[in-house]
Amino acid sequence: MxxxxxxxxxxxxxxxxxxxxxxxxxxxxxxxxxxxxxxxxxxxxxxxxxxxxxxxxxxxxxxxxxxxxxxxxxxxxxxxxxxxxxxxxxxxxxxxxxxxxxxxxxxxKRRLNIEGEKELVGKGVSYCVTCDGPLYRNKDVAVIGGADSGLKAAMLLAEYSDNVHVFEATDELKAEKIMIDRCRENNKIKLNCGMAPEKFVGDKFLERIVFQNGDEVEVDGAFIEIGSxxxxxxxxxxxxxxxxxxxxxxxxxxxxxxxxxxxxxxxxxxxxxxxxxxxxxxxxxxxxxxxxxxxxxxxxxx
Ligand SMILES: Cc1cc2nc3c(=O)[nH]c(=O)nc-3n(C[C@H](O)[C@H](O)[C@H](O)COP(=O)(O)OP(=O)(O)OC[C@H]3O[C@@H](n4cnc5c(N)ncnc54)[C@H](O)[C@@H]3O)c2cc1C
Structure with missing residues (x-):
C-alpha cells in the first residue's frame, strides 16, 4: 500500500x-x-x-x-x-x-498536422513562444492562429522580432477586441485572415510557409498557437x-x-x-x- x-x-x-x-x-x-x-x-x-x-x-x-x-x-x-x-x-x-x-x-499542443511540421520542430517550428521567442531576436516570424493565444504570442514576439506575421485560417480573428486593437497599433505586427498553412518548407531549418491559397511567405520561425x-x-x-x-x-x-x-x-x-x-x-x-x-x-x- x-x-x-x-x-x-x-x-x-x-x-x-x-x-x-x-x-x-x-x-x-x-x-x-x-x-x-x-x-x-x-x-x-x-x-x-x-x-x-x-x-x-x-x-x-x-x-x-x-x-x-x-x-x-x-x-x-x-x-x-x-x-x-x-x-x-x-x-x-x-x-x-x-x-x-x-x-x-x-x-x-494542438498540431496542424501538415507537411514539414514534425520534421522542422525545434528547427524553426515551435509551439511555445515563451520558451523559444527570444531565439528569434531581429528575425521575421509567423504566428499560426488568430485567437487570444495567437495574438498574445504575437505581442510577445514583437518584443524581439522585426516582423511578426499572424495567420488566421478563417475570415476573422477570434481574439478579444482589445488584443486585436493592440496588435493593429503595433507596427511590427501584420494580421492576415483567410490564410491556412499547407506546408512548412526548409532544408535544415524553416525557410518558408506555403499556404492553401498558393501564397508563400519567407520566415525564420513559425509559432503554432492553435490551442492545447x-x-x-x-x-x-x-x-x-x-x-x-x-x-x-x-x-x-x-x-x-x-x-x-x-x-x-x-x-x-x-x-x-x-x-x-x-x-x-x-x-x-x-x-x-x-x-x-x-x-x-x-x-x-x-
Ligand atoms: C516543443 C515544446 C517546447 C517547450 N519548451 C519549453 C520551455 O523551453 N520551457 C518551459 O517552461 N516549457 C516548455 N514547454 C512546455 C513544457 O514542456 C510543459 O509545460 C511541461 O512539460 C508540462 O509538464 P507536465 O508534467 O504537466 O506534463 P507532461 O510533461 O506532458 O507530462 C505528462 C506525463 O503524464 C504521462 N501520462 C499521461 N497519461 C498517462 C497515463 N494514463 N498513464 C501513465 N502516464 C500517463 C505522460 O506519459 C507524461 O509522462 C515546451 C513544450 C513543447 C511542446
Whole structure:
C-alpha cells in the first residue's frame, strides 16, 4: 500500500514525487512517457538557475534526483483507477494500492498536422513562444492562429522580432477586441485572415510557409498557437467522473485537489497557474499537490 501514486512522469509528476518523498510518503510514479512533453523542448532557457539545458537532460536529472531518494519510477500506462476511500491503480494487468493519487497527465499542443511540421520542430517550428521567442531576436516570424493565444504570442514576439506575421485560417480573428486593437497599433505586427498553412518548407531549418491559397511567405520561425489538448486518459475514479472545464482541463482548488477526495492534479492538465503551461508552473503545482496529499494522508492516519 503506497501513501501516494503519481500518474505522470513529466516535471509536475517528478516534482510531486520529490516533495512527497521528502515529506516521508511512500511514493510510486507511473508514467508512460518518461520526461513527458519536456522531451520535445529542444533547449530550455527559462528553468531558473540553469542558463541553457536540453529538455530531456533536465528531465533525466529530475528522475535521477527522485530515484536517488528511493522513489520507484515505473514506465507504464495507467489503464484505470478504482476505489473510494483508498485507490487501486490498474497498470497493465497489475494493481497497485494507494491512499492518495496525483494526476500529472499533461497536455499537448494542438498540431496542424501538415507537411514539414514534425520534421522542422525545434528547427524553426515551435509551439511555445515563451520558451523559444527570444531565439528569434531581429528575425521575421509567423504566428499560426488568430485567437487570444495567437495574438498574445504575437505581442510577445514583437518584443524581439522585426516582423511578426499572424495567420488566421478563417475570415476573422477570434481574439478579444482589445488584443486585436493592440496588435493593429503595433507596427511590427501584420494580421492576415483567410490564410491556412499547407506546408512548412526548409532544408535544415524553416525557410518558408506555403499556404492553401498558393501564397508563400519567407520566415525564420513559425509559432503554432492553435490551442492545447489536455490528456484525458483518466476520466473517472471508479464511477466518479473527474470534473473538467469545457476545454477538458481538470478543475482544481487552490490546493490542487480535484472533486474526488484523495485525488489531486498538477501541471498542464489542470486549470491552475492561470493556464500558463510551463515547466516551472508544472513543477510548482507538483510541489503544492504533494503537500496537499501529505496533509490528506496525515489527517486520514490521525
Ligand atoms: C516543443 C515544446 C517546447 C517547450 N519548451 C519549453 C520551455 O523551453 N520551457 C518551459 O517552461 N516549457 C516548455 N514547454 C512546455 C513544457 O514542456 C510543459 O509545460 C511541461 O512539460 C508540462 O509538464 P507536465 O508534467 O504537466 O506534463 P507532461 O510533461 O506532458 O507530462 C505528462 C506525463 O503524464 C504521462 N501520462 C499521461 N497519461 C498517462 C497515463 N494514463 N498513464 C501513465 N502516464 C500517463 C505522460 O506519459 C507524461 O509522462 C515546451 C513544450 C513543447 C511542446
Amino acid at each position: 503506497y501513501d501516494l501514486i503519481v500518474v505522470g512522469a513529466g516535471p509536475a509528476g517528478y516534482t510531486a514525487a520529490l516533495y512527497a518523498k521528502r515529506y516521508d510518503l511512500d511514493v510510486l510514479v507511473v508514467g508512460e512517457d518518461l520526461g513527458g512533453l519536456c522531451n520535445e523542448a529542444y533547449i530550455v532557457e527559462n528553468w531558473p538557475g540553469t542558463k541553457e539545458i536540453e529538455g530531456n537532460e533536465l528531465m533525466d536529472r529530475m528522475k535521477d534526483q527522485i530515484e536517488d531518494l528511493g522513489v520507484e519510477v515505473l514506465q507504464k500506462r495507467v489503464d484505470r483507477i478504482e476505489g473510494e476511500d483508498t485507490f487501486s491503480v490498474h497498470v497493465n494487468g497489475k494493481i497497485f494500492e494507494t491512499a492518495s493519487v496525483i494526476l500529472a497527465l499533461g497536455a499537448d 489538448v489536455p490528456n484525458e486518459s483518466i476520466k473517472k475514479i471508479g464511477n466518479r467522473k473527474i470534473t473538467r472545464d469545457e476545454g477538458g482541463f481538470i478543475e482544481v482548488s487552490p490546493g490542487l485537489s480535484t472533486n474526488v477526495e484523495g485525488v489531486f492534479a498538477a501541471g498542464d492538465v489542470t486549470t491552475a497557474s492561470n493556464k500558463m503551461r510551463q515547466i516551472v508552473t508544472a513543477a510548482a503545482e507538483g510541489a503544492i499537490a504533494a503537500y496537499s496529499a501529505y496533509s490528506y494522508v496525515g489527517e486520514k492516519d490521525a
